Amino acid sequence: MGKLGASSDYSFTADYVRSFIDKESVRRQSNKVLHGHPSPLHWKPLETPMEELLDERAGYGMKTRHEVNLYVGTPFCIKTKPARCGFCLFPSEDYEGNKGVEAYLDYLKREFDMYKPFYSGDTLSSIYFGGGTPNLYRPEHYGRLMGYVDDLYGGVPSDIEITLEGIPQLFNEEKIKAISEAGFNRVSMGVQQLNDELIKYSGRRQTRAQVFSALENCQKYNLANSLDLIYGWPEQTMDNMLDDLKTAVDAGVHHITHYELNVAGRSDFAAPSKRALLPSIETNIEMYHASKEFLLGAGFEQITVYDWRRKPEEGEGERLSSYDYEHNLHDFVGKSDEPGETTVQQMCGIGFAAVNFHPNSIDPNDRNWVYMNQTSLKNYCEDIDAGKFPVSRGFMYNHHDIKLVWLFQSMQTMKINFVDYMNIFNENLLDSHSEIWEELDRRGWISVGESELSFVGTGQYYIPMFQSLIASKRVAEIRDARKQGLDTISVVVE
Ligand SMILES: C[S@@+](CC[C@H](N)C(=O)[O-])C[C@H]1O[C@@H](n2cnc3c(N)ncnc32)[C@H](O)[C@@H]1O
Ligand code: SF4
Known part of the structure; x- marks a missing residue:
């Protein structure tokens, strides 16, 4: 080369x-939802063998303290028509029943075990189970998933944020109880639209009533909650948007991510017939300003371009409305308690499509990288069967890239x-x-x-x-x- x-x-x-x-x-x-540098479109298979990279990372860990935000990936989603909820740009696989889920969980455990020589000494700052749709798992699976983390890290700290993502209609009481008992303390619910007509564009069988019921279950089992809503949706008006925000606020949600619809790729919403129904960019800008004015007036605090937290009431504790998994990375270089020592926040990802972001050190002579696991279940399983880390591609940063990554995070x-x-x-x-x-x-x-x-x-x-x-x-x-x-x-x- x-x-x-x-x-x-x-x-x-x-x-x-x-x-x-x-x-x-x-x-x-x-690049509204995935705002990394450079886009995964520019990543390619890594030339250095994974074991070598992970040993190198451990070496850097001797001079820079690494704190880890763990991501655990789930591939499955309920089939919709149009496919992938019409708008989604994340990799996923159709849910075909519990047999496939059981098989995946076995593979996932094998990947956790592959990381034992490399990750077991790390300190966890937060954990996020994302997807796909992680609340498709059965109640008995949540304890098993947490057991994988426990086994790799020699315990799960009780004082960190542990989030499980999912869709409202699957957060029934039995599941929420199991999720809470397994040690999760936060739920992130992809709602997108609370209006029963507008949500139909996604092909999801989801109702406003199911969102309320899921929130009640969270409250009953003392789980912090976050709602994802999208503005700029087909045929959405300003009134629809404000009604959704007001409903979420009145229902007592702790945190709201209010994304602008990202229209790209081969998603149904990017097809000309749906594009014609989208609010204009000027309207989206007005929506951004109106949502901000509303949420600030409702006692919410803006943390990033799209995420909002309810200011905690006295005695409520900060934990409820925080979003550590994302926020820890916004300022990923910090001072450690040890004089002269630097800390970096890393993202370690295990499972389908998981990302490992390893800013190891800010010394211009050191190497830093990011890589992503396989985004097809077949390739993921084949790699593990072959005894290989199931990594598809990645990117080696130069020193200028690390500055850009830091600036991207900060700009959020x-x-x-x-x-x-x-x-x-x-x-x-x-x-x-x-x-x-x-x-x-x-x-x-x-x-x-x-x-x-x-x-x-x-x-x-x-x-x-x-x-x-x-x-x-x-x-x-x-x-x-x-x-x-x-x-x-x-x-x-x-
Ligand atoms: C990867 S999804 C997983 C959550 C869960 N499966 C769900 O759909 O609710 C996480 C969040 O990303 C957001 N998202 C996905 N595709 C998007 C897009 N094209 N534009 C804006 N937000 C998007 C949605 O708000 C979604 O809740
Ligand atoms: S939006 Fe959520 S449920 Fe829909 S395809 Fe994407 S990850 Fe799956």
């Missing part, structure tokens, strides 16, 4: 920034602390991307304070576009390198 030229220039001219924004601000952005929170950035990367962010900040300031989309740059007004709505902008030169470089068969990691940055 060849190497790219001696150094790369990732700076922008004022013209480049202006024309990028003029062109992109009138298009639908497509609608602000960037440039003093932290300087302390971590020894670089003045306001100088290194001055053309971007000047243009955003001119448009009234940022305000710059003593230590923080904050996105304001419609600038918040456009954060996915700014993420694409700031990464655009590097992404073009990655794309070109792949075309020429060059090694993307070998680029010398500074």
Whole structure:
């Protein structure tokens, strides 16, 4: 494999920034839910064997403290017409009955065991069981799943957030009881629409009444709850959106993720007949502002572009409305209690389509990477049968990528602390991307304070576009390198 030229220039001219924004601000952005750098489209099979990578990670762990946010993947979803709920861009497999689930759980256990030599000494900060639809499991399965974690890490800390994701109609009382008894303390429910007519576009057999019933079950068993809602849905009006938010708030939900519909790929909602029913971008911007005004007025606090937490009442405890699994990663480089030691938050993923994000160290000479497990159940099982880690592809970051990943995470929170950035990367962010900040300031989309740059007004709505902008030169470089068969990691940055 060849190497790219001696150094790369990732700076922008004022013209480049202006024309990028003029062109992109009138298009639908497509990195709204998965806002990583670079997109998995640019990942490829890793050249270093997994065992070697994991040993290397352990070596870095000797000088940088690693804290782990564990993700456990579930492939299955109930079949819908249109497929994949019409809008979903996540990998999944059709649920064909409990036999397939049992077989998967056995494979999953085998993958947990493969990580024993590498992950068993790690410290867990949060756990998230996502999918797919993890509440398709039967009540007896939840204890078994938690047992896998317990066995790998030598215990499950009782004081961390442990979330299980699912769809409302499957959170019946028997399951919620089993979920709570197994040690989960938080449920994330994908509701999308509370309106019984609008939800039909997804082909899901889901009713508003089932959402209330699931929430009551959570309350009865003392599980924190979060609701996913989507705006920009086919035929959704401002009134529909506000009615859903008000209903969720009145029902006492602790946390709301309010995503803008991401329209992409071969999903049914991306077909011309459905696109014609989508609110315009201008309407979506109005929806963003109206939802913000409503939720702030209802006592919610905005944590990221799309997630909202109810401010805890006295004596209620912070845990109920937090979303540690996601938030820990927003600021993944921190100071440890030990003087001079750095901590990094990592994401370790086990199971179907799970992602492992290993920022091992911020030393420019060290290696950092991300990889994703197989997104087809057949390949996942075949790899495990062959004694291999079921990894499909990944990406080796260069030092500039790590800065971009950090900036992407920070931008999700609608602000960037440039003093932290300087302390971590020894670089003045306001100088290194001055053309971007000047243009955003001119448009009234940022305000710059003593230590923080904050996105304001419609600038918040456009954060996915700014993420694409700031990464655009590097992404073009990655794309070109792949075309020429060059090694993307070998680029010398500074
Ligand atoms: C991977 S799904 C899994 C949760 C669960 N299976 C469900 O559907 O409710 C997690 C969340 O991602 C969001 N999501 C998935 N595809 C999306 C899209 N195209 N646009 C916006 N949000 C999306 C939905 O709000 C969904 O609840
Ligand atoms: S939205 Fe949820 S239930 Fe629907 S296909 Fe995606 S992961 Fe499955």
